[in-house]
Amino acid sequence: MRINISKRKIKDPFVAKVEELSGQNLLACYQCGKCSAGCPAVSEMDILPNQIIRYAQLGFKDELMRSKSIWICASCFTCNARCPKGINIAEVIEAIRQILLRKRKDHLKVEKLSDADKGDVPPIAIISSMRKFTS
């Protein structure tokens, strides 16, 4: 895969926003990959957790905002528990979701859920998916 790294992308306000919303120092990451090794959801992800951090450092805003991964992460905090540099990766992913959700770009279309989808799903599931996937 060919990727272009540029000063313009690295200085994009997106990078600062991700750091601000997540409260994390992205440059602390040295790409050991423990987050991706322990993540139970990697098989469904298109960009792995360690790659998310690298992309965020480099300002790869478009790639991150259209990635499947940010909607696959269920904030189980396994990555956070295992990061040797103390980075909260789940918070970084939350920050990217928030940037989209705050533009009213909902991921979950609640009105499209059928009665069968909702079925006997417990209230905590409905509420948490709305909290995570809608603005």
Add this chain to the structure above:
Amino acid sequence: MKISYYPGCTLKNNAKNFEDSALCSLKQLEVETEELDRWNCCGTVFSLATDDLIHHVAPIRNLIRVKETNTNRVMTLCAMCFNTLKRANERVKSDPESLDKINEFMYREQVKYEGDVKVLHLLELLRDEIKFENIAKKVVKPLKNLKIANYYGCLLVRPKEIGLDDVENPTVLENLMTALGADPIDFPYKTECCASYQTVDKPENVADRTYQILTSAQSQGAELVSLSCPLCAFNLDHRQKETVKKYPEFKNMPILYFTQLMALALGCPEEDLRLDLHYIDPKPILRKKGLL
């Protein structure tokens, strides 16, 4: 002993089996529970964005309700409520400026929150105060020869700052099951995420996790799973329907709350176990072991 109790929404709906069995067990252990007046939903997930204070209002308001009962601690059963209430509490305790803003937002409340309520999970109460050796003395129907895989999921143990046991290898449920006379078995997926709320729009992902977690427990000889989160319970129990569709060789397995097993061992009546609320019927295995 008397303790304030915060149930949360799901304990009053899908997880009535969790609530009824917990309350009966506590009665057998001579603990008096007092459900909070006017409790509200905790929000189910702790808000992770640094600037998002509004979503901490709901959990903090519940802690005000605790203070109104003239006590300084509250017990929860649901792992999601436990995590959200405890994390929001720690968040405002470490950040007085946020706490001031949240208090100002709730200016109509009679009581001001000062970070002075302790959030406890039932498992902590059983382990640290009632103590397992005392529970063992009250067992009337030991769960003999019952091989139980104990599943923690995420929110009882992570993040480690608020978790109630070791973040990678918790053992509190195993120790409780041993006290109840059961044979707890160890398996590597006990803290693996069940895919949580993905169950709403991606049930097929949950089916994959359910398959992994339960086949791992079965390979170690487990006959049933005990757990403490109503969302994990839904995913591991009800989503077995989708799991069998995707993995036809998958063998169904009953999922119970640890409180149902405790209630059974402590001699609670069968109606308090609410065994009718399960997708996979746990009665056959319990009958086989002479427990029903």
